Amino acid sequence: MSVANNSVSEEKTISAIAQVVSDLKNTFATGVTKSVEWRAEQLTQLKRMTEEQQDKILAALGSDLGKCKAEAWTSEIGYTLSDIDHTLKHLKKWMKPRKVSTPIAAQPGKSYQLAEPLGTALIIGAWNYPFQLVFAPLIAAIAAGNCAVLKPSELAPATSSLIAKMVPEYLDSNAIAVVEGAVDETTELLKQPFDHIFYTGGETVGKIVMRAAAEHLTPVTLELGGKSPCIVENSANIDVTAARIVWSKWMNAGQTCVAPDYVLVEKSLSNKLIAAIQTKVEAFYGTDIANNPDYGRIVNERHFQRLTGYLQGQNVVFGGQQDAQTKFLAPTIVLDPDPQSRLMQEEIFGPILPVITLDSIDQAIPLVNQRAKPLALYAYTNDKTYEQKVLNQTSAGSTCINDGFMFMVNPELPFGGVGNSGMGNYHGKFGFDTFSHLKTVMKRSFKFDVSLRYPPFSNIKSAI
Numbered sequence: 001m002s003v004a005n006n007s008v009s010e011e012k013t014i015s016a017i018a019q020v021v022s023d024l025k026n027t028f029a030t031g032v033t034k035s036v037e038w039r040a041e042q043l044t045q046l047k048r049m050t051e052e053q054q055d056k057i058l059a060a061l062g063s064d065l066g067k068c069k070a071e072a073w074t075s076e077i078g079y080t081l082s083d084i085d086h087t088l089k090h091l092k093k094w095m096k097p098r099k100v101s102t103p104i105a106a107q108p109g110k111s112y113q114l115a116e117p118l119g120t121a122l123i124i125g126a127w128n129y130p131f132q133l134v135f136a137p138l139i140a141a142i143a144a145g146n147c148a149v150l151k152p153s154e155l156a157p158a159t160s161s162l163i164a165k166m167v168p169e170y171l172d173s174n175a176i177a178v179v180e181g182a183v184d185e186t187t188e189l190l191k192q193p194f195d196h197i198f199y200t201g202g203e204t205v206g207k208i209v210m211r212a213a214a215e216h217l218t219p220v221t222l223e224l225g226g227k228s229p230c231i232v233e234n235s236a237n238i239d240v241t242a243a244r245i246v247w248s249k250w251m252n253a254g255q256t257c258v259a260p261d262y263v264l265v266e267k268s269l270s271n272k273l274i275a276a277i278q279t280k281v282e283a284f285y286g287t288d289i290a291n292n293p294d295y296g297r298i299v300n301e302r303h304f305q306r307l308t309g310y311l312q313g314q315n316v317v318f319g320g321q322q323d324a325q326t327k328f329l330a331p332t333i334v335l336d337p338d339p340q341s342r343l344m345q346e347e348i349f350g351p352i353l354p355v356i357t358l359d360s361i362d363q364a365i366p367l368v369n370q371r372a373k374p375l376a377l378y379a380y381t382n383d384k385t386y387e388q389k390v391l392n393q394t395s396a397g398s399t400c401i402n403d404g405f406m407f408m409v410n411p412e413l414p415f416g417g418v419g420n421s422g423m424g425n426y427h428g429k430f431g432f433d434t435f436s437h438l439k440t441v442m443k444r445s446f447k448f449d450v451s452l453r454y455p456p457f458s459n460i461k462s463a464i
């Protein structure tokens with residue numbers, strides 16, 4: 001069985017999508033994707049693809065988002081390669097039956113959980129890390145023994161078309177397909193009876209995905225976003241805090257799902273913090289940021305207009321320079337914006353950092369808790385009591401004390417949202433489990449068939 005052309009480009013008809021999915025399902029039914037050999041071979045091929053096509057991948061990311069090579073390599077290529085290495089290293093262990101104890105009532109017997117692949121998965125990526133956000137879930141899907149359709153974001157067209165070209169050259173076309181396209185193609189994909197849907201993107205489309213999945217009772221993982229707060233408590237080391245805020249906020253020009261969205265700081269400390277952030281921005285990007293290749297661009301005109309629109313009538317205390325033609329928007333700080341403004345009501349997802357000053361840092365946690373649960377929460381503090389307060393009194397997909405999104409580099413930690421920032425998680429073994437069904441297995445012995453549980457119950461009635 002083979003999918004004749006597993007890259008359905010825009011000029012191909014949407015009607016091909018049902019056939020692509022059906023072909024993958026047929027492949028899954030043969031059982032070929034279940035062997036450890038197939039899984040390891042595909043992961044190795046994915047590694048080869050990422051290494052051999054590095055220059056083209058970097059060029060595509062540069063064309064889509066103006067990503068500088070060093071940043072693109074670390075956050076997209078290097079990240080993917082280390083994810084593959086980690087998965088290959090642990091694959092056999094993750095696939096092993098997970099033995100558990102068996103209670104006396106079921107003795108003699110054995111109990112274990114068996115990770116079995118779900119089947120054929122749909123992976124829908126977002127545009128901000130358009131390579132990594134498609135391949136990190138694919139690594140997990142392959143490791144767990146699934147077939148998959150990849151739907152890269154149409155808002156990163158160079159990366160999307162490169163993915164559609166590369167994947168059939170390196171991976172098993174009978175099991176892994178790429179469908180390029182936008183709303184129409186995704187809508188058609190969502191009508192198909194997938195066994196899992198893994199979606200990365202915004203909340204609005206997340207709801208569309210979940211509604212469509214309900215039709216087939218397909219389980220979903222939703223990797224969404226939201227406004228991730230950053231609390232700077234009075235005891236924090238301001239110099240290091242500023243460096244880490246600048247690194248995590250202005251990487252990829254702020255278009256990172258886990259970027260700090262806004263800062264909460266006491267009034268007495270705010271000038272010092274803003275000055276330190278300004279110093280770090282200049283140290284990292286210089287004073288002519290528009291001509292610094294290390295600084296990215298806004299993905300498209302629509303997002304550029306959205307972001308510059310946020311600045312209307314705001315108190316911009318740093319940055320604000322913009323160029324519509326090159327979609328450049330400088331690292332920008334807005335001081336104390338109106339809480340009702342769009343800047344504070346919507347996820348910014350760009351290089352604008354509101355700094356909210358408080359009379360007392362005790363106001364920070366209640367303010368965070370007034371909003372939907374964020375994807376990430378950052379607290380900079382040297383005070384262990386305050387650290388515990390943050391951990392106990394707030395809820396977020398991930399929390400990092402004294403840094404930006406460094407937790408992303410640890411494959412032993414799950415990555416995912418909570419509440420409005422998403423459901424389910426992945427990375428490392430968590431991704432393997434997301435694309436697996438943990439089948440309960442109990443094996444009993446024919447010996448000692450205790451008759452007490454069988455009717456008639458007249459023998460035990462007197463004891464009840």
Ligand code: NAD
Pocket residue numbers: 124125126127128129133151152153154155181182183186187200201202203205208222223224225226256257258347349375417422
């Ligand atoms: P996007 O526009 O790239 O959309 C994501 C996917 O949804 C794309 O593949 C797109 O084709 C599809 N899509 C768009 N409209 C659709 C529709 N009407 N019906 C069906 N499918 C549709 O991405 P976006 O939503 O602009 O991404 C930004 C959001 O993603 C932010 O909220 C960000 O925080 C979040 N995000 C989350 C993560 C994470 O890992 N949690 C990572 C990156 C981005």
